[in-house]
Amino acid sequence: MDLVTRMLDGDRLALARLITRVENRSDEVPAVMRKIHPRLGRAYVLGITGPPGAGKSTLVDRLTAGLRAEGAAVGIIAVDPSSPFTGGAVLGDRIRMQTHTLDADVFIRSMATRGSLGGLSRATGNVVKLMDAFGFPWIIIETVGVGQTELDIIKQADTTVVTLVPESGDAVQTMKAGLMEVADIFAVNKADRDGAHQLMADLRFTVHLHYTSAVSPKDIDWEIPVLATQAVNDTGVPELLAQIRRHRAALEAGEALEKRRQARRRAELEGLLVEELTAQVMERVHADEDLSRILEAVTGGALDPYSGVGEILAWILRRP
Ligand SMILES: Nc1nc2c(ncn2[C@@H]2O[C@H](COP(=O)(O)OP(=O)(O)O)[C@@H](O)[C@H]2O)c(=O)[nH]1
């Protein structure tokens, strides 16, 4: 039996092996994605992002316990774009999530950068698909959030929790717009520390301004809730889970969830198209003398890039 069939039959080892192929960008990935495609779309994807040390892994552990208490199986993907290895942070994640390492209905996988950052985002999306096809009704993506890659990763979630700590007050000021764009819920963790109330008041003010502004999404009526949590003490976690469910219900009440997923699938197609076309065009450019000359002219500065693109495309379209 092939790996995909075994995975679809519930074989966790087959799932782990397929995830490794996705991580290594094996040539088999397109065939795997084609096979699992009919089984996709059942999982709900939760994203947890925030600065290093904010308590994301601890929260994921507590949220997983809450979901498990209701019988739901959970797939967890911990992504660390800053790390080229599965190194220290990930080991820490495993310790933080060890409550669930013996639970057959929880599957934890860590991913680090291999090659390009853009590739990490696509690989994460494909791991989500594998876990979805396997049958996890909940998938949680944990990622350290700031840069573009992290944004690309977290945008694959249906609901995103941004985790902040009282110490992140200054950083919040500088990245407010970006935070409002990704957050569906704010969790101010380590609420046992000084400054938590101040940060929550700041966030609530900003959230309300955002809610009434033109840039806030209008497909659902949603003012981003700001919650206090103490992940280590399991305080505020049931409330957080309740808000996650409320956000999910809002998305599922109308067409918002389906529309957002459609937009994501379309963006994925466009991204793949651009990548594939570029690769094919560049292959021909290198193989053909006339085309190589155009590339050299742009490289050397004699020809502007717009004219270069125009000439290359005109040449290729004439000789398909
Ligand atoms: N004081 C306090 N410490 C916490 C809380 N939540 C997590 N921590 C600690 O913060 C550290 C980093 O937590 P971790 O979950 O690994 O953060 P991550 O890097 O965001 O995944 C650990 O030592 C946790 O025990 C909290 O609510 N209060």
Ligand SMILES: [Mg+2]
């Ligand atoms: Mg972590």
